[in-house]
Amino acid sequence: MIIKIYNAYMIDPFTAKEGKVDLTIEEGIIREVKFKERRTAPSLKSQILQIDAEGLYLFPGFIDMHAHLREPGYEYKETIHTATLAAVKGGFTTVCCMANTNPVNDNPEVTYYILAKAKDEGSCEVLPVGAITKGLKGEELSEMALLKEAGCVAFSDDGMPVMNSLVMKRALQYAKAINAPIISHCEDINLTEEGVMNEGKLSFYLGLKGIPAASEEIMVMRDIILCKYYRSPIHIAHVSLKSSLEIIKRAKQEGIMVTAETCPHYFTLTEKAIGNYDTSAKVNPPLRNEEDKEAIKIGLKEGVIDVIATDHAPHHEDEKNVPFEEAANGISGLETAVSLSLNLYHEGVLTLRQLVEKFTLNPARILNINRQGIKEGAEADLILVDVNKDWIVDKNKFASKGKNTPFHGWKLKGKVLMTIRGKNIFDMREE
Amino acid sequence: MKDLIGIKELSRAQIEEILNTAKAFKEVLQRDIKKVPTLRGKTAINLFFEPSTRTRTSFELAEKRLSLDVLNFSVPTSAVVKGETLYDTLKTIEAYNVDYIVIRHSSSGAAKFIADHTEASVINAGDGINEHPTQALLDAFSILEIKGRIDGLKIAIVGDILHSRVARSNYYLLSKFDTEIRFVGPPTFLPSHPPENVKVYYRLRDGIKDADVIIMLRIQLERQKSGFIPSLKEYYHFWGLKKEDLSFVRDDAILMHPGPMNRGVEVSTEVVNDPRAIILKQVTNGIATRMAVIYLLRRS
Numbered sequence: 001m002i003i004k005i006y007n008a009y010m011i012d013p014f015t016a017k018e019g020k021v022d023l024t025i026e027e028g029i030i031r032e033v034k035f036k037e038r039r040t041a042p043s044l045k046s047q048i049l050q051i052d053a054e055g056l057y058l059f060p061g062f063i064d065m066h067a068h069l070r071e072p073g074y075e076y077k078e079t080i081h082t083a084t085l086a087a088v089k090g091g092f093t094t095v096c097c098m099a100n101t102n103p104v105n106d107n108p109e110v111t112y113y114i115l116a117k118a119k120d121e122g123s124c125e126v127l128p129v130g131a132i133t134k135g136l137k138g139e140e141l142s143e144m145a146l147l148k149e150a151g152c153v154a155f156s157d158d159g160m161p162v163m164n165s166l167v168m169k170r171a172l173q174y175a176k177a178i179n180a181p182i183i184s185h186c187e188d189i190n191l192t193e194e195g196v197m198n199e200g201k202l203s204f205y206l207g208l209k210g211i212p213a214a215s216e217e218i219m220v221m222r223d224i225i226l227c228k229y230y231r232s233p234i235h236i237a238h239v240s241l242k243s244s245l246e247i248i249k250r251a252k253q254e255g256i257m258v259t260a261e262t263c264p265h266y267f268t269l270t271e272k273a274i275g276n277y278d279t280s281a282k283v284n285p286p287l288r289n290e291e292d293k294e295a296i297k298i299g300l301k302e303g304v305i306d307v308i309a310t311d312h313a314p315h316h317e318d319e320k321n322v323p324f325e326e327a328a329n330g331i332s333g334l335e336t337a338v339s340l341s342l343n344l345y346h347e348g349v350l351t352l353r354q355l356v357e358k359f360t361l362n363p364a365r366i367l368n369i370n371r372q373g374i375k376e377g378a379e380a381d382l383i384l385v386d387v388n389k390d391w392i393v394d395k396n397k398f399a400s401k402g403k404n405t406p407f408h409g410w411k412l413k414g415k416v417l418m419t420i421r422g423k424n425i426f427d428m429r430e431e
Numbered sequence: 432m433k434d435l436i437g438i439k440e441l442s443r444a445q446i447e448e449i450l451n452t453a454k455a456f457k458e459v460l461q462r463d464i465k466k467v468p469t470l471r472g473k474t475a476i477n478l479f480f481e482p483s484t485r486t487r488t489s490f491e492l493a494e495k496r497l498s499l500d501v502l503n504f505s506v507p508t509s510a511v512v513k514g515e516t517l518y519d520t521l522k523t524i525e526a527y528n529v530d531y532i533v534i535r536h537s538s539s540g541a542a543k544f545i546a547d548h549t550e551a552s553v554i555n556a557g558d559g560i561n562e563h564p565t566q567a568l569l570d571a572f573s574i575l576e577i578k579g580r581i582d583g584l585k586i587a588i589v590g591d592i593l594h595s596r597v598a599r600s601n602y603y604l605l606s607k608f609d610t611e612i613r614f615v616g617p618p619t620f621l622p623s624h625p626p627e628n629v630k631v632y633y634r635l636r637d638g639i640k641d642a643d644v645i646i647m648l649r650i651q652l653e654r655q656k657s658g659f660i661p662s663l664k665e666y667y668h669f670w671g672l673k674k675e676d677l678s679f680v681r682d683d684a685i686l687m688h689p690g691p692m693n694r695g696v697e698v699s700t701e702v703v704n705d706p707r708a709i710i711l712k713q714v715t716n717g718i719a720t721r722m723a724v725i726y727l728l729r730r731s
Contacts, residue, residue, distance in 0.1 A: 204622045205439070207539040207561025207599050212623065277540035321518055323538035325559060 001049065001423065002026050006040050008053035008384060011353050012060055013361035014373025018353065023058065025380045028422035033376055049425070051418070053384055057352065060373050061093025061124075061381040061421060062338065062359040065366070066158070066183070066237055066261060066309035068330070069095070069126065072113060073102025078314040078401045080114065084122040086312070086334040086400035088426040091359075091383045091416035093124045095312075095334075096367070098158040099131035106131035106142035108150035115151050124421060127153045127369070129183065132171045136160045141171055148178045153367045156183035158237060159284075161219055163189060168223065172232040181259075181366055183235045186219035186244070187285065196325050198271045198286040206274065208324060211286050213241050220244045224251045224258055233257040235366055238311050240266045240285040242295030249304045259366050260299075261307035264340035265331055265406070267296040273406050279320045279327035281406040283313070297349045306362040308355075310337040314402020332395075332402030340407070342387055342414030352387070384418040391415050397431070434546040434553040435724050437562035438603035446571065446607060452723035453572050453716070460496070460719055469726060471498040475531035476524055478545075479505045479556070480517075483535055485690055486556050486566075489714070490533050493721035499531070517541065518548060525549055531725060534558070552728040554721075560594050566689050567600035569720040573713050574644055577685055581605070587613040587638045589670065590648030590697055591620040591659070597689045598648055602629070613638050616670055619659045635670050636679050645680065646687045647672055647697045663696050674701035685709050 003025040010021045010033070017033075022040055024032040042050040064087065070078035080097075087095045097114060099105035105114065111128050118126035130152035131142045136159065144155055155175055162168045162184070175182045192215045197203050199210025220236055224247060227234040239245060239262045251258045265283060270290050273281040281287060299305040313330025320327050338359070344350045350358075364371045372378035393410045395403040419426040432445070459467055475494045477487055487503065494501045506520065515523075517536070524532065532551045534542050539559030546553040557563040574581055586605055592598045592614045605612050606628055613630045614621055615638030625631050632638030639645050650666060660666045667673075672686070680686070686708040694700055702708060 200624045201626065204599075204624060204626065207559060207596060209539075209560065210623070277543055318516065322516060323536065323541040323544045323558075325538040325540065 003049045003051070003420065003425070004042065005051045005053050005058065005384065006042050008056050008058035010058040010374060011356050012374045013353065013357045014060055014371050015375050021058065023374070025420065028380055030374060030376055030378050030380050033374060051384070055386070056417065057385045057387060058374065059356045059383050059385060060360045060371065061383055061419065062091045063094040063363040064092045064310050064312065064334065064337070065096045065307060065363040067095045067097055067312035067334065068100065068314065069097040070314060071101065071117060072110065077316050079121070080117045080126060081121040082399060082401045083312070083314070083334065084118065084124045084126065086398060088123045088419040088421070089399050089416070089428060090334040090336070091338040091385065091419060092334060093381050093383070093419060093421045094127060095124060096127045096129050096153065098129050098156060100136060100159040104131050104135050105129070105152070106134050106136070108143070108146050111147055111150040111152055123424065123426065127151070127367070129154045129156050129158070131155070132157045132162055132182065133167060138162045138164055138167060141167070141174060144171070144174050144180070145178050148180050152180065153369060154181045154183050154235070156185065156237065158183065158185045161185050161187045161189060165222060165226065169226050169230060172226055172230050172234065176230070176232040179368055181233050181235045183237050184219070184223045185237050186216050186223060188215045188218050191215035191218065196282065197274055198288050200271070200289065202271050202274070206277065213243055213288070216241055216285055217243050217247065220247050224248070224256060227258055228256045231257065233259070236260040238263050238266070238285055238309070239296070239299070239305060240288050240292060242292045245295055245299040245304055249299070249302070252304060259306045260304065261309045262296050262300065262305050263309055263311045264333065264337045267293055267300065267344065268340050269293070269406060277324040278406065279322070279324055280331070280404050280408070282324060282327050282329055283331050284329040297344065300344065300358065301349050306358065306366065308337065308341050308358045309363070310334050312400070314400050315404045317403065320404050330404060331406065332398065332400050332404050334400060335398050336393055336405060336407050336412070338385070338416055339391070339412040339414050343412070345387065346413055379422050380420045381422070382420050383416050385414065385416050387414045389413070389415040389417070432728055435564055435728065436542045436546055436553065436555050438564045438567050438600045439562070443607040446568070446604060449568055449720070449723050449727060450572050450575060452727055453568070453720045456722040456726070457716065457719040466496050466498060468498050473530040474500045474502065474528070475533060475725070476502040476504055476527070476529045477533045478524065479503070480536040481557070483556070485714070486535065489717040490556060490721055493718050493725060496718065497722055497725055499725070502527070502529070517544065521545055521548055525551065531728070554724060554728070557596050560596055560599070562600045563596040564600050565717070565721050565724055566597050567604040568724065569713060569717040570601055570646065570687060571604050572720050573687065573709055573716045574685065576716070577709065578643065582609040584643040585611040585613070585641055586644040586646065587615050587642040588646045588648065589615040589635065589638065589672065591650055591654060592616060592648070593620050593622055594651065594654065595648050601646060602626070613642065615639065617660060617666070635672070635676060639676065639680055641681060642684055643681065644685050644687065645672070649689060649691065650693055650696050652693070667696055671695070671697050671699065672702045673699040677702065677705060680707065687713060690714065
């Protein structure tokens with residue numbers, strides 16, 4: 001099969017090339033990337049799929065370095081099959097899956113299982129993240145080197161922090177030897193106590209127990225100190241606070257090997273989204289204040305935040321249709337993340353190039369994964385995006401089993417129209 | 432109004448209407464025959480997920496005085512034993528075709544959750560640390576009865592404000608009047624971000640000075656175990672209202688407590704016996720106030 005994409009504006013951080021192109025893909029391999037000045041009319045050959053991409057953008061397939069695919073163990077929430085479909089619909093061709101499955105991905109058998117499932121039933125590439133500690137208990141290191149060998153690209157106890165600093169120190173030391181980053185969920189669970197939302201005036205008003213900002217800040221600080229001492233890279237997951245950003249910014253200025261990610265909900269929503277106990281806005285770390293939201297945007301603009309990840313956390317309806325305090329944490333994010341992020345481009349916070357880097361080049365570098373980008377001879381791994389298309393989020397149309405989104409009914413600007421990965425084409429133009 | 436979920440959703444006019452109606456019901460309760468036929472043929476269910484004797488009894492009596500048929504549905508829950516979901520319990524109860532659901536639950540927002548999912552009128556009898564609106568209404572009724580007004584008063588709320596739904600509901604109610612509200616207690620029991628219209632005191636005597644009303648909160652004994660205070664003895668020494676403190680209380684002040692009291696923790700026996708204490712009056716007024724709330728739902 002031959003695919004020809006005409007007149008697309010390509011931005012590829014991997015090859016550092018940008019411009020208007022005609023692209024030919026043959027049997028899943030990019031045959032020609034032709035830069036040009038003018039618009040070309042598609043030819044009339046009928047045996048090839050022709051796409052006139054005038055006004056559209058062509059980017060390398062996006063990488064989501066933080067998602068929960070729930071398999072094995074929580075197939076009622078999500079499966080690798082449904083999550084990877086959601087991923088390609090949302091513009092992601094690579095997804096990293098966190099280790100808090102059941103059983104936990106703390107031994108190579110689980111890693112093999114995930115990779116086999118992804119190969120058989122997946123629509124995109126799945127890169128497992130191994131557990132830092134056995135059973136995510138924060139006590140003993142998991143077999144990190146064996147996990148790496150089995151295919152894990154990074155390590156994280158995401159969902160649970162590694163509270164013991166000695167354990168975290170050893171994990172960082174060990175990770176350095178096997179060239180895999182530690183992704184840290186920064187939360188002091190003692191300070192969090194029984195908190196269910198951001199601590200502040202609103203938590204008092206709603207009568208909900210608050211999670212203090214210090215809970216995140218302290219652990220960001222601790223991890224950076226460890227990272228500095230042991231010269232081992234650390235990646236801070238889902239940054240939600242202005243104060244965390246200030247710490248990360250200072251560390252980067254000192255040359256400490258720290259990188260950071262945030263998620264679309266932290267630069268789109270504030271704690272006010274909880275409104276009258278709306279469980280779809282219950283997430284950990286919790287949604288914060290206007291000041292934090294604006295600071296996250298500045299952090300993205302200044303490069304303090306390297307990556308935008310989804311923290312895709314699908315849940316079953318029954319886990320959200322309960323009183324707020326009892327509801328599960330998390331937002332189903334794969335199918336809205338790119339559109340919500342494009343809003344940063346429309347608002348003038350990020351250039352398209354910067355935005356694309358945060359979804360492609362930067363996560364690839366942090367994870368040490370090789371991506372060729374859009375060039376002749378490379379396997380096709382790209383997305384076609386209409387940055388101006390208006391559409392309305394309908395959770396019932398999600399490919400993900402997780403319909404838990406606070407963005408249901410939102411009108412968004414910008415949509416992924418097509419995802420091509422090798423010979424697989426996912427066409428969302430009609431949706 | 433279909434439900435009473437919290438004071439924060441009420442206007443001052445709605446609060447005053449409830450208080451006026453309660454006054455009329457209090458007169459009924461002083462008659463020889465205390466029952467009115469107002470709601471005959473209607474059914475109320477008291478759905479309690481937390482152990483409660485006083486509030487449930489008070490509601491039950493209020494319902495019976497209004498000639499409602501009353502069902503009690505107690506569901507003791509623990510974190511370990513997970514039974515059916517709240518949603519399923521509610522749907523079961525709805526199938527009984529009840530008109531009023533009085534709910535107490537350990538999760539903040541539970542009353543709102545119930546109200547959103549049923550046609551019946553829902554009355555919040557306490558949800559987590561969020562609200563206990565009928566307690567605040569009966570407190571206001573009691574203050575009004577003695578002081579003749581709420582505007583212009585200085586009210587000190589003493590104790591574990593952070594975990595108290597009584598404190599929150601009282602705060603919202605008093606904020607709708609022209610009052611000075613004080614939170615008094617150890618910092619671990621006070622909100623880290625108190626509302627702007629509240630004065631915070633760490634010393635008991637500073638907090639109760641010149642106060643017209645002092646509301647003491649029940650200290651949940653498990654709070655000591657979770658590390659909020661080092662010991663009950665120390666709490667009593669610094670924040671319990673004791674005989675020695677009474678000389679710092681205005682002569683015309685009133686002393687209140689939502690019950691049940693811990694003597695020797697938040698109050699001493701001398702305080703309970705002081706003529707300024709109106710703790711039992713609060714209990715009596717609770718019935719009239721709850722009758723007023725039930726009576727007014729779906730009417731105004």
